[in-house]
Amino acid sequence: MPYFIIIVATILVSTLTFLSGFGLGTLLLPVFLLYFPVDVAIAATAIVHLANNLFKAVLIGPKADLKIVASFSLPAALMAIIGALLLEHLSHLPALGQYQALGHTFSISPIKLVVAALMALFAWLELSPGFQHLAFPPKWVPLGGALSGFFGGLTGHQGALRAAFLIRLGLDKETFIGTTVLSAIVIDLSRLIVYGVTFFAGDFGLLLKSGEAGLILAGIGSAFLGAVLGARFIQKVTFSTIQKLVGGLLVIYAVLLGSGLI
Numbered sequence: 001m002p003y004f005i006i007i008v009a010t011i012l013v014s015t016l017t018f019l020s021g022f023g024l025g026t027l028l029l030p031v032f033l034l035y036f037p038v039d040v041a042i043a044a045t046a047i048v049h050l051a052n053n054l055f056k057a058v059l060i061g062p063k064a065d066l067k068i069v070a071s072f073s074l075p076a077a078l079m080a081i082i083g084a085l086l087l088e089h090l091s092h093l094p095a096l097g098q099y100q101a102l103g104h105t106f107s108i109s110p111i112k113l114v115v116a117a118l119m120a121l122f123a124w125l126e127l128s129p130g131f132q133h134l135a136f137p138p139k140w141v142p143l144g145g146a147l148s149g150f151f152g153g154l155t156g157h158q159g160a161l162r163a164a165f166l167i168r169l170g171l172d173k174e175t176f177i178g179t180t181v182l183s184a185i186v187i188d189l190s191r192l193i194v195y196g197v198t199f200f201a202g203d204f205g206l207l208l209k210s211g212e213a214g215l216i217l218a219g220i221g222s223a224f225l226g227a228v229l230g231a232r233f234i235q236k237v238t239f240s241t242i243q244k245l246v247g248g249l250l251v252i253y254a255v256l257l258g259s260g261l262i
Contacts, residue, residue, distance in 0.1 A: 076149030083153025116258030
């Protein structure tokens with residue numbers, strides 16, 4: 001059953017994110033959180049996210065605006081490292097409290113609260129009409145990169161901010177997606193280096209012994225299939241449709257995660 005859920009969810013998520021330009025981790029992280037601790041789930045999502053974006057870069061990367069990629073990605077890479085180090089720190093903090101419900105004991109931890117709060121924040125941004133109509137001039141692109149990189153390193157939620165700062169530049173849909181894909185690759189490489197050096201290398205060894213590492217491989221293969229589907233139907237879905245879907249899912253999951261039920 002875990003493999004079925006991972007495969008189906010990743011195909012769906014990869015298809016939708018390819019069409020919108022939003023990060024794969026926005027929807028895939030909640031799926032991995034069902035099976036891994038929070039920090040491991042974020043790192044596992046980052047691996048799938050990177051592999052998926054490398055695949056998409058082959059399909060549509062040549063359409064990217066390299067000048068914008070450089071302006072966005074340099075500050076993003078630095079801040080992704082800082083965000084990843086903060087994640088490693090949060091993963092070691094003790095639980096804030098516990099409670100019992102329905103015969104089970106649930107704990108509320110700092111790392112879950114942070115991830116849940118950011119899910120709720122980005123959901124609000126996705127669904128807020130005011131945010132959708134913000135127009136950031138090109139001079140703000142480096143700041144957008146810094147913010148996207150930081151939150152990407154911390155929780156993987158980089159897509160909404162990346163889109164907010166890049167979608168206003170007047171790029172056509174394929175150029176926009178190619179630019180966001182290359183920018184996301186830079187952030188993923190930066191944060192995965194920190195994850196690997198700090199906590200993920202040891203945790204991944206445990207996953208190999210338990211056999212659960214196969215879930216990550218299943219996610220990568222499914223993400224590739226979703227990217228192919230997304231490329232085929234790239235002109236047939238609006239940004240608004242994806243934004244509402246992502247926002248609604250984030251709100252529901254944030255409540256469950258923050259309350260310790262997940």
